[in-house]
Amino acid sequence: MNDDKLFLVAVGGTGMRCLESFVYLCAMGMMDNKEIEVLTIDTDSNNGNKERSEQVIDLYTKIKSSGNNKEGRVSQNSFFSAKINLFKYAPDYSQDSKNTFSKISDTFNELKKSDNKLLTDLFLDPSTAQQFNLSHGYRAQTHLGSYLMYHSIVDAARVLKKDNKLGKNLKELEQFMEKLSQVGEKARVFIFGSIFGGTGASGIPVLPKAFEKFTEIWSEGKSTINLSNTKFGATLLTEYFKFNQPTTNTIEDEKVIADSNLFPLNSQAALQFYQGDPTVHTTYKILYQIGWPFNMNGLGDSERGNIITGGAAQKNPAHIVELLAAGAAFDFFTRDSFTGEIEYVFNSVLMKDQSPIFSFADIVGDKFKEDFEMKAGGFFSLAHIILKQYNGAKSGNGIIDLVNKLKAQKIEEYSDIPEGELEQINSFFRGFGYSFEENSSILKPGWFYQVQRSILNSTVGNPYFLFPQTSFPDSEKDLKKLDVGKIYGSKDREWKTSWFSNSVDKFISTLTTEPLVNSQNIKGVKEKLFHHIFIGLKKCHNYKHDERE
């Protein structure tokens, strides 16, 4: 792998969901020895998708932490191997004096009428686009959003230079930008966002330039990001969901509202822009085109026809395209080199009897497909062990009981991990896999199950997502029948059992046979636990293991 410093920017609701998928890839161990600086940008600071992604990162960081080291270290050949540093930035449109375009630009002031106002009225409808509440995002008004996004970041630099106290809510943006400007050419910056919506579509075209300008102002010209050398990449994610058409009353109340019927048109216009714009050509190294050609699921409150424009209620289930976007970021970060000119990348998926078949290569490419197969399978197996075998999905102790089992077999190194920290691991896996409400047998799908269902619910026949359908039991009854040693559905990867040894026996035997970690690269008890389990599962699944790793 290269030694460039990695930066990830998630813009808008879709960007946040792609970020969540990327964090789960990190949890599986796909970004060994890597530290990633993550910046979330959303005008809607209470957005449910944003909140969920940040919670996942927060939990990930807590799982990585050990003793006095609150942020953890990078590691390898383990789960949760990457280190993720999160920074948040939300342009502030909450105040009444600054929550519409007209108030921010002060074009409403009759005394300041000028050519600027005439120009503004030409591109932005003075009664709608200039008047809607910006606190829930730019609502697919990309021409407005790009302008405001750029202005917001550049203005942040000016505020920080002028008065540090005023800029205290901008501190995290400053910290992120400081790290970026220190690294310069050795930076790889990947931006998650959609191109059909509001915030993401607004941000992708302007963020590199905005970052460049920020650095110039903030450092007073001493430092700059050279856009031709710093590597930028982004997802061009076209529409993959829809929601009910806004009612007349809603339009009257909100003035401007996103209409999902226009998403294809928005996407088409955006793609044409990215194809032809010279600034894009000189700024970005790779653009990943991701779309969803199958049925689109509806989002929002379909019974009442209310559209969730933003806020905490906008918490939509995960979708396969978000995982594909995360795979795009992985590809960008792991490439050995880039060509001189901008590259447009797309992929296709195998179809069988009109059903898509998603393989490991479809997510991370051919070079890393075996690595992903091993790590995803190991992580998924561990999820079932914690959630099903040790009842972590319901009211059981999950990984706490696994640690106690190892203690009963005289592997006592992990017994010092506080139960509260082990419960955080349970919580993470519930978010990844599934859980049950108290006194309920209805399975609540976590991220991985949601991704699988997004394919099932929008295609016909027998679609396939990495593992056979039997590895995703969705009822308590089917969970009881699940054999954790057979999740791949392939004889080569089945845990070797016999008439006197079943999958459970195989797993514990392997863990107790596996020598404990003495590697100097693995510090911290939790890291040792994950490495131990990782190697144990690797062996159970019959992958070759180099003892020197």
Place this chain on the structure above:
Amino acid sequence: MVTYFIAMLVAGAVLLISVAVALIIKYEMQVNSKDKTKRKVWFWVLAVVNPVLFYVLAGIILLPANPRLRTEWEDSLPIALIVGFVFYILLGIVLSKLYRTRKLGNWFH
């Protein structure tokens, strides 16, 4: 001396059965799993079977017909029985320490 040797052979054979039983008993995952206890119990059950088996073999089946040899043989049986029992336990402790984290480790931990 022959009886001592037979006692150790029988102890070794019974210990092998103990090992097989321990390996056959599968690990259990549920809370309050009993697999560890089962291995321990079987070890001690076979610890009792060991001297019984020795006595049946040495005290009945292999008893010499010659009266003089028979007396010597019978005189050595009690000590040989103890030697066999202790040999079984000691070997069990050694194996349990060697395979501390595995199934055999459950015998003494």
